[in-house]
Amino acid sequence: MQPVSDDREGHEDCAPRRVLEIFATKWTSMILHTLHSVHGGQARTGVLHRSLPGLSKKMLVQTLREMEHSGLIDRQAESVVPPAVRYRLTPLGYRFVDLIEQIYAWGRDNADALDALRPRASSRRRSG
Amino acid sequence: MQPVSDDREGHEDCAPRRVLEIFATKWTSMILHTLHSVHGGQARTGVLHRSLPGLSKKMLVQTLREMEHSGLIDRQAESVVPPAVRYRLTPLGYRFVDLIEQIYAWGRDNADALDALRPRASSRRRSG
DNA sequence: CAGGATCCTTCTGGATACTG
DNA sequence: CAGTATCCAGAAGGATCCTG
Numbered sequence: 001m002q003p004v005s006d007d008r009e010g011h012e013d014c015a016p017r018r019v020l021e022i023f024a025t026k027w028t029s030m031i032l033h034t035l036h037s038v039h040g041g042q043a044r045t046g047v048l049h050r051s052l053p054g055l056s057k058k059m060l061v062q063t064l065r066e067m068e069h070s071g072l073i074d075r076q077a078e079s080v081v082p083p084a085v086r087y088r089l090t091p092l093g094y095r096f097v098d099l100i101e102q103i104y105a106w107g108r109d110n111a112d113a114l115d116a117l118r119p120r121a122s123s124r125r126r127s128g
Numbered sequence: 129m130q131p132v133s134d135d136r137e138g139h140e141d142c143a144p145r146r147v148l149e150i151f152a153t154k155w156t157s158m159i160l161h162t163l164h165s166v167h168g169g170q171a172r173t174g175v176l177h178r179s180l181p182g183l184s185k186k187m188l189v190q191t192l193r194e195m196e197h198s199g200l201i202d203r204q205a206e207s208v209v210p211p212a213v214r215y216r217l218t219p220l221g222y223r224f225v226d227l228i229e230q231i232y233a234w235g236r237d238n239a240d241a242l243d244a245l246r247p248r249a250s251s252r253r254r255s256g
Numbered sequence: 257c258a259g260g261a262t263c264c265t266t267c268t269g270g271a272t273a274c275t276g
Numbered sequence: 277c278a279g280t281a282t283c284c285a286g287a288a289g290g291a292t293c294c295t296g
Binding site: 016030071110113 | 143144145146147148150151152153154157158161198199220223224227230231232234235236238239241242244
């Protein structure tokens with residue numbers, strides 16, 4: 001995805017655009033969700049990585065950087081051998097992940113409706 | 129963005145992955161937000177387009193299709209000359225956009241914190 | 257006005273190799 | 277283990293042209 005706002009007009013001041021950059025980044029919310037629900041708010045890089053199949057190391061690190069810059073998480077690194085880095089949700093991150101969880105809850109709550117509207121390939125129907 | 133889930137394992141069953149495809153699509157939430165807050169839940173294509181500077185027609189239509197398939201909006205077209213197409217939030221869409229608005233509210237609420245953490249170029253500070 | 261098809265540039269993101 | 281840099285195939289997305 002390319003940057004949503006590029007200051008072409010006066011939209012960098014618009015809250016939606018600001019937030020969009022954060023939560024429309026494909027992996028941000030998944031990472032937050034995992035960090036929150038699976039690891040209780042904090043985890044080391046490798047652990048987090050193994051919890052997110054399909055996410056490459058490159059993207060994980062890159063997204064973690066962005067999240068760090070956005071203030072959603074903070075990073076604690078011990079500059080010694082075997083590097084131990086720990087990412088933790090910040091208070092800001094906690095407030096955000098709460099909303100993310102609501103979105104996911106919406107998804108679970110409406111799984112049926114969402115499923116009914118996606119007649120993908122491989123006609124899988126349980127009773128019809 | 130490439131498809132988030134590709135059925136590599138068993139994750140297509142995971143609610144987060146499902147939802148991710150919807151709300152992590154860069155323009156989906158902006159369109160919903162605009163449709164909801166600016167146009168009261170329904171609008172014609174052109175009107176919607178003009179409300180979303182920076183969004184090309186191609187992406188608008190494409191995203192509208194996805195949203196339609198997801199059941200967030202529905203589409204009413206009159207097959208006559210000058211085509212008049214109207215997009216409207218569905219009940220499902222209304223429930224979703226409500227969460228989107230909360231995310232934006234979070235953004236406004238924490239604009240200060242978010243801003244403080246982004247020491248981009250061009251040091252613009254309004255009052256110190 | 258609504259939107260599909262095409263072309264072509266840009267960006268994303270995986271694989272790999274390397275540092276500490 | 278944690279992270280960076282490079283390479284490169286493939287996807288995203290804008291511009292344009294065309295239909296009804």
